Amino acid sequence: MNTILPRSGTAFMLRKGERLKITDIKGEQVSDFTCFNLDDTKEYLSSGRTIDYAETIFLTKGHPFYSNRSNIMFNIIEDTVGRHDFLLTPCSADTFRIIYGDENPHRGCFGNLCEALEPFGIDPDSIPICFNVFMNVAVDGETGKISVLPPKSKEGDYIIIEAAMDLIVGMTACSAEMSNNYSFKPIGYSILKNETAE
Template sequence: MSDAKGIEPEVIGPRSGAAFLLGAGEILTVTDPQGCQVADLLAFAAHDVREVISNGRTFDYEETIRLTTGNRLWSNRSRVLLEIVEDTVGRHDFLLTPCSEATFRHFYPDKPVHRGCFGNLAAALSPYGIEEDAIPTAFNLFMNVPVEQDTGRISVIPPTSVAGDLIRLRAAEDCVIGLTACSAYASNGGSFKPIHYAIQPAPAPV
């Protein structure tokens, strides 16, 4: 299965994570190969990892919490790090923090504790000098978090993504990316599946 113009994808196994560099102009394709699986995404500026995607800045500048094709992900320094160039799902979450051991103790007291996306991101990003306290709210790809109009109450229900759905993001500058196959029960309809990603090179200068 090729996720980006014949490029064989990298596979993030269920309930695990990865980190990698994404160069300016390159396009990251994240695919839900089986459907109904969330992927937490983080982006840090490679030249200074203290600069990171910000949900608050993004909501402010994009004037929406429903981010899809054409929207950009802004940093805590008010600069664009990523642009969504294709999105076959159109429903993602940028409100909720990565699941963690504390999440499992709070929401799933009868289930085994797992380090969750937070722990997976922390481990994957550590070689890039990114510590746990630097991990912000992730852009939760394919995650379905409706907000009630009258009360503002949120809920987490299964993603609408089906097998092969994807999102493509173009890097505005060199970035360090963290990416997971989410570990929380409610986020993924109660089962855990892989996530695929592939990187398409930046087009050659004309």
């Protein structure tokens, strides 16, 4: 299993038919996940289209995830948690400045994704809303107020996705305090081929 260190990110290729296992190593840790079509990076993971077609914001096992061109990019095939977020944008230096009042803010998941995806020719303005694996966001049915709650994931919880096209994947171990119950921890990931982790 590969490890993303706390408050850092990575990027790699995931081929069609390969499975990616994302593991919460210590519990209550979010991973911002995004992906792009390997052959045309102008095609990217779309929160709006995925939620629209699924008719739910609570995406889990059995849901396909769509691109901005309405093509399926991947499917969740296993999920031991069942609560993730696809509403909120990656945390950034501006997030920490505006929400937390930090004078010397961390670059956040957005900055980590920018650095990790740059070698693939993906620029900052091309990074969309991420699928926030293990993030627990509640929406008040009356007011629409959003609350970021501690993740429901425990040590060893995971999801497995299967790529429906060749992908460039960007992932983080999230840097935002509220998202991770105020403790920064690593995220694990493994590419599965023929049920064997690389």
